[in-house]
Amino acid sequence: MVVTVGLARLCRSVGRTASSLSVPHQAAAAGLPARTRFISTTPASNLQFKLDERTAHSSLDLFKKNTGIIYRMLGLDPSHVQNNPERFRDWAVVLGDERISGGRHYWEVTVKKSQEFRLGVADAQMSRHDCVGTCNTSWVFGYAQRKWFAMTNNKMVPVTLVGRPERVGLLLDYDAGLLSLVDIEKRQIAHAVKAQFKAPLCPAFGLWDGELLTHSGLEEPEGLK
Template sequence: MAAPISAARLCRLAARTVSSISSRPRRTVSLPARIRYISTSTANNLQFRLDERTAHSSLDLFKKDTGVIYRILGLDPSHVQDNPERFRDWAVVFGDGKISGGRHYWEVTVKKSQEFRLGVAEALMSRDDCVGTNSSSWVFGYAQRKWFAMTSNKIVPVTLVGKPDRVGILLDYEAGLLGLVDIEKRRITHALRAQFKAPLCPAFGLWDGELLTHSGLEEPEGLK
């Protein structure tokens, strides 16, 4: 029987030890007005790019900021522009928009990574945390050849045979639903339920390989 997934293992520190950050005070983030807002209508053709200003120094963006690649060594943090939006200790990057309502759908090519997280997080989430470890983020992840759902540092296994090349993410803000979508079968494999009370951003954690995002998509017909 495979060993259970460890929360500490899944949220590895990119360049420092966990103990080194435990003594650091948490800071909330004041985002600039230039970050755009997504319409609160029910349209599901959300379009976004990855926001370099939030990307940890171990992450590089490519393909016009729609893809992200993990560098084992990454950049020296002292060589990266310091700003309150950037993740300082965890290999996380946000999408460049805020979602304050509506039903939205996007997809992510995951075939070139073996350890990642996909989901949403409050735009003002602390940049000292990792997505999935607090009550401000909701993610689906893949590690040790297993899928899981995670929020508030609680891990729930997700039954999914193998690993598809590409998955979908469905967000229904008013209904409080975040779904992991099997694109081929057009069904929600697993759903997280929450009461969203603040603007959200697409959120990504990456500790191996690369991810490629696909936004501006229509929700598949018949998705439940």
Template sequence: MASPGVFARVPRLAGKTVSFLSAGHTQKSVLWLAGRQFITSTENSLQFRLDERTAHSSLDLFKKDTGVIYRMLGLDPSHVQDNPERFRDWAVVFADEKITGGRHYWEVTVKKSQEFRVGVAEALMSRDDCVGTSASSWVFGYAQRKWFAMTNNKMVPVTLVGKADRMGILLDFEAGLLGLVDIEKPRIVHAMRGRFKTPLCPAFGLWDGELLTHSGLTEPEGLK
């Protein structure tokens, strides 16, 4: 299985929740937890697992399908259940939820990996492509000790000091925004713009190590 490389074909209220009405009377909640303040709308809460039906044969799912590990040799593709949703040439896996609107936030923990991609892709994206190489996917990637944003096979460097072991992803469907979030600040390190018209899936590419997803989270307060 080919690796894409950089130029791929490549007041202190711990534990308390306070509800209020936002403009437009949508009920939201503010949660204080371990010194971090979050804000969320319950109607936009996104909970997902990874979809084994989409996983390339070199990827194994674990921890109740919330994590994925790369196997260098992987499985013989002929031994994997054949279905049209599975990625055939690239080590990519989608989440099992389709997003058609709203503002959503999730986080990713990466271990022992020097090459990965995280972001979103159209649910019907070609399974012969890699996330980031087509106009139907938007991702943040890490390779050769550098971060980049990528869509339609075009890369933009992302200035980020060192390699983060855990990062956040913010998606605002209507605004056409995908943000890479430094969860320690918290702040958006880099934002991508797109025209999201069809259902999107959280998408992940992994070429070594392992990756664990954290969904159903509240959005850190102050992200624009």
């Protein structure tokens, strides 16, 4: 069952026509400047990325050489950060600094002291006025009120096969149109989102408390389908 977001603290925007579908795993924006960094799409390529400070909302501090983010409730006065069209101005979101245009790629995220966050991918040109998960150009797995969910285009699907977050994996198969949440302890896919990716994607993160640490350059665990 797909549920429209109704929680006050979650990002909200006007719904658009859905272009993707979230399903349980049973078998296994115009005006932004062009970026030129593209990763290799060969199977042997392990995605390596850092967080792009130019996109980070003013409430997010980057640390550990731009691989982690900390949420600051007050944050910086938006007028005191560099004004550029790549920065998210309304929501606590940051993107990775690599664009993915094909291939199969895996990374992990350590969660520390956070009870509300989102992890996934977004069109590199998504509107900086939207939050990841509220538009049809972003696909995420979120955690709020002690529950996991998959989200795109402002629609939520419950995810029940993964527990309290500590460290999770994300597996993106661009060509197959799949984004999967990986339970690292069980070494299995907990949930997969089916979509039609038509543009370069970036790793995407939303954070409303605590901190997240990203781990890229990893090989995909054996046995994931």
